[in-house]
Amino acid sequence: MTPPTAGARTLRLAALTVSALIGFAANSILCRLALGTQRIDAASFTTVRVVAGALALLALVRLSARRQRAPAAPPARSGTWRGAAALFAYAIAFSFAYLRIGAGVGSLIAFGAVQLTMIGWGIRRGERPRPIEWLGIAVAFAGMVALATRGSTAVDPLGGALMLCAGIAWGVYSLLGRGSASPLVDTAGNFLRAVPMALAVSLVAALVAAPQATGEGLLLAGISGALTSGVGYSLWYAALPHLQATRAAALQLATPVLTAFAAVWLLGESITPRLLGSAAAVLGGLALALAGRRAKSAATGSSR
16 A cells, blocks of 8 residues: 655645644634523533533544554443543533523634643743743733733623633643543543533432423534534544644644634624733744744754
8 A cells, every 4th residue: 555645645644633623723612602592591502512422432443453453442431530520520511601691702712722722831830931922821821811801892701601611621631641642542432431420410410300302413513523512623643643732732722713613604703902902912923932932942952
C-alpha cells in the first residue's frame, strides 16, 4: 500500500481539525436549540447526551480495534472517576446555562474559561509567563468581566456563572487527560462512568418537576452526544498528535466565532456591541498570551 504524500497528510489533518471545531461549535447550537425552546429539560438533555456519547464512543473503540486488527481495549476499565466527574460537571452546567443565555455568549464564556483555567494551572505549576502573556491574560479576563457587568445587555448572572463553571470543568478535564496514552478509549471510559451521575441527577430533577422531552428535543440531545461530542472529540484527538500545543490552542479560538455566526443564522441571535467588544478582548487577549507562550517555547528550544 502506497504511503500518503505530505499533501495528503496535510489535507487529512486540516479536514480532521475543521470537522472537530465545527463539532465543538455545533454542541452550543444544538444545546441552545433544544433548551432555549423548551423542547427538553436540562437534566434529560444531559443524560441523553452522555448516554449517546458513551454508545458512540464504544462503537468507535471497537471500529478502531478492528481496523488495527487488535483486541478492543475495555473502556469500562479505562478513564478515571475524576475525569468522569469533570466531564459530567461540564455537561450539566453547560445544559443549565443554556436555559438562560445565548449560544454565542455561552461559547465565548466557556472557551475563555477553558483557556484561562489551563493557563492558570500552568502558572500554579511554576510556569513564569512573560509580560506579554500577563497582558494577554489581563485583557482576556477584562473581556470576561465586561460581559457580566450591569446594563440592559449584560449576560444573565446565573447563566453566565453556570457557563463559567462548565468552562472550568472542561479545562480540568482537558488537564486530566493530557497524559493519556489512549485518549479515545479513556474518553469512552469517562463517558461510561458519567452515565450513572447523569441518571442520578435526572432522578432528582424528576422528583422536583416532571421531565419534559419532545421527540425533537431527544433527537437534538442524541445528535449532540453521539455526533458532535463522541465523533467530534474523536476527530480532535486524532488531530492533536500532529499539532503543537500552542497551535491547537490557537485553532480553538475559532470556536466562539463559528458559534456566534451560526447562532445568528440558525437561532436568530443578535451580535451586540457588548458581545463584539468582549469577544475582541477575550479572543485577542488569549491570542496574545498564546503568542507569548509560543515565542518563549521557541526561545527555550533554540537555547538548548
